[in-house]
Amino acid sequence: MPVTPQDMLELAKLVKQLCGLALDDSKGYLIESRLSQVAAEAGCDNYVELCRRALSGDRQLRTKVVDAITTHETLFFRDGSPFNVLKHRVIPDIIDAKANSPLSKRIRFWCAACSTGQECYSIAIVLSELLPNIASWNINILGTDIADSSIAQACRGTYSNYEIGRGMPPNYLHKYMQRDGANWKVRDSLRALVQFERRNLLEPFHDLGPFDVIFCRNVAIYFDPTTRRNLFHRLAERLTPTGYLFVGASESLTDLGPRFAPKMYCRGIFYQPNMAGQQVAT
Ligand SMILES: C[S@@+](CC[C@H](N)C(=O)[O-])C[C@H]1O[C@@H](n2cnc3c(N)ncnc32)[C@H](O)[C@@H]1O
Known part of the structure; x- marks a missing residue:
């Protein structure tokens, strides 16, 4: 038509x-x-x-x-570097900060606009590899997306050979996935770390968090400048004071003011919102 x-x-x-x-x-x-x-x-x-x-x-x-x-393009370990930053910098820092406190062995992640879930399961794999005693931690990875069909697939945790071929490292395949007919299904141990919910990022989300780490990648590129700016200021408010924010490889938050000074590690960029540079979300 x-x-x-x-x-x-x-x-x-x-x-x-x-x-x-x-x-x-x-x-x-x-x-x-x-x-x-x-x-x-x-x-x-x-x-x-x-x-x-x-x-x-x-x-x-x-x-x-x-x-x-909506565009649902995603893949396991998309862009590589954020997962290296998680592995070598962010998670070790969080573990150091929390390890000595028996009351605070809780780590909370949010993948805002997670599409069909590969981003969440990639984070879950990084955590599982780094924390041999993962059961002693209270890990929660929340994946949200506006699209019902994407959230449904993320919840099932079932992926085709094609989807697995896009980013799943062969050495992790049998460890974290099992055969499900012609497809692959996320193993229960990994699935238990992740929860999914349908959420529209335009709507308030002050009932969520605080999170140690937020991934909000490759969604705000589709928004107008005001919606994008407003979104990132609201996301920064859902982080812990030392929390980490990751955006897509083609995105930068430097135009959003001093609250979003980029930090670089392992060729990856992340943001630790500086509350001193706080601006009121509009
Ligand atoms: C390109 S995918 C990005 C997936 C993943 N973050 C990544 O980088 O691989 C963009 C996702 O944003 C979701 N999306 C678009 N508008 C949204 C909104 N207003 N609230 C929540 N999710 C939205 C789409 O449904 C889609 O799954």
């Missing part, structure tokens, strides 16, 4: 409202490839009707629009 300029206006409003994605006129191809089937299956004659129905309470249709329009 071809996209008219009027469709584009209405769809941009809808998508911004539902999930924060900024669509401009150049994204007509994206609409056609991702939403034409949703519109056809819902029996909508045009995109304006799709928008009207999605906004007038058709929750199922809204879910389908969000699932279709």
Whole structure:
């Protein structure tokens, strides 16, 4: 179904409202490839009707629009360096800080916009490799995403050969995954470290945290500057005072002011938000 300029206006409003994605006129191809089937299956004659129905309470249709329009690209150990930083710097520092206190052997991670879960399971593998006595720690890795279909797969923890081939190191495969028919399934010991929830990052999340580490990678690149800025300031508030924030390889927070001074380790960049440089989230 071809996209008219009027469709584009209405769809941009809808998508911004539902999930924060900024669509401009150049994204007509994206609409056609991702939403034409949703519109056809819902029996909508045009995109304006799709928008009207999605906004007038058709929750199922809204879910389908969000699932279709969001980009779910992800892989195990994506970009490598954040996981090296976790392994060589962040987790050892957290362990040192907490090891001597029997009351604080709790480590909390949040993968905000985790897609189908590979990021969360990669963190769980790093932790399992580093902590031989992992059962004596209270580890919680929370994965959240707006897309129901992604969260459903993340919860199942089941991946195709193709997905496994994208980033899962061969020496970890049998240790952390088991055969599930033609697919691979995350072993229970790893699965037990991770929880998943559907969450829209546009909505308040002050009920979450505080977290020792937050990964929020490759989602804010789709937001407009105000939504992005607001998101990272709100995320910084969910970190412990010495917490660590990781963003995507192509992202930088240096334009967000002194609160977000980058730190580099093992060729990876992370942020430890400086509360002295705090700015009010708008
Ligand atoms: C490109 S994936 C990134 C996955 C993972 N963080 C990574 O870097 O591999 C972007 C994810 O952001 C999710 N997303 C988009 N808008 C969102 C929102 N408003 N709230 C929560 N998740 C959102 C999408 O559903 C998608 O799964």
